[in-house]
Amino acid sequence: MDGARISSDALSAFAIFADHLNLTRAAAELRISQPALHAKLATLARQVGRPLYNRVGRRLVLTPDGEAVARFARDHDDRLGRFLEELRVTPTTRPIVLAAGHAAYMHVLANVIRTTLAERPGSLRLLHTHRHQMLAAVRTGRAHLGVSALDVLPDDLVVTPVATYPQVLLAPATHRLAGRHSVTLADLGGEELVVPPPSRPFRVNLERAMRAAKAPWRVAVEAEGWPLTIHFVELGVGVTVVSGCVTPAPGLVTVPVTDLPDVTYYAAHRPTMLDDPRVADLLDAIRASAHIKAGVLKKLRA
Template structure:
């Protein structure tokens, strides 16, 4: 990367992590116009666009993703080298996962890892954000549910859960040992917001079988979704990892595929990353 200095690379790495000039400038302790100018100069030196604006969101271009990965790799190599000289402590590992994954799957492993005196920085993100963070090097390890694991990352199955219907005890299906999607004909369901992967898969499965259904309410996050079910707003289809109370019945849905959670890393994982993976598994 001729003509690029460490400060430029670090500034772009921070911007790539936030994809937001205001938050990135605050972390770097510079003004937003100064950061904007620095990244524009980077684009001029490379002769390529590093990000695109899509509505209110900023997305990295392919070159931008490559530069972010290079910047993070350079930072990690420098920190590793300095660590061998005892000049600087190594940075904490970064783990990214969804809120439900933290709540239901990772609590005990994280406690054990921290109890060993290890440093760990936690971030939250959905599946696409988790993959992007690991791919770009802004996270060392990701844990997320995937339908098809990507070929460019190391993906190891952490756990697998059936999809289940949860409902109150007074619902017409509450006494069933299992159901099929056709049993939800004309049902009003509590579902995640439109566009969420779980909602998309449910909609496709219902459409494939020609099943009519409606939205009782949209709920962001498993805990709120379970709360609405307890209130009697309607039943919901959830991952089998989601915890419920005794007031809610859990019924396996036989014709929906299981949900698989993966540990995601890059191919050049360090010994520290392998230790964290081993503890998660």
């Protein structure tokens, strides 16, 4: 590998390609032709001395070496942007990339995103991910920061607790349990529940807990994502269990489930990410906003 011959332009082009894994879209973002992009990628692969991506069926997939080069390329772009900003040659225009799932975006991060974009339009780019996709995006440098509820904390990333919420029963205000200050899993015996598909970690954990409590239940409907889950509860299809960060829709109430563990949302990033003051400021804002909401919810339920 001849590192002295690798240009910043080639690395930047590969970083954009790695985000899309699609030559057409990457070339359009770079405002060059597809053959020109292909030539840049081929030259970079020759200079590195390793294949950077392969075609698997109809998809393009990075090789392990390609993932390492993409991670380096993104870091290189970030460092170069900050260096130029310090020299006041040009402002940093590359946005901070935040990865999270729909629950975190809707109920934990909404206020921070709204405020950040109002103050600095274009300063955030959002990736919609499941928790495993979030961790992969942070590890590979595709995202600067990720937020998700985590059961197992990764040892290769820095993880910071953002906020902790109880698990709650979400039910119509007319439901037989709606007037309780709290419920147990045994109280849910015989209920029809709106639940995620069987492969989702939340479904697996809930089923285990219900079995341990010897509380029989039935599937009312399987729903992917909290918005649809909550909508089914509004329709009277069944009740559900959600994180306490959810604000009930009109006509619905939440009741803490005392024998389910709390849900903690974490922010995850690579060790060097807080060297960028924009990432550090965003993390501080997320923690402050989430703790405020958690405190308000605690007061309302006291």
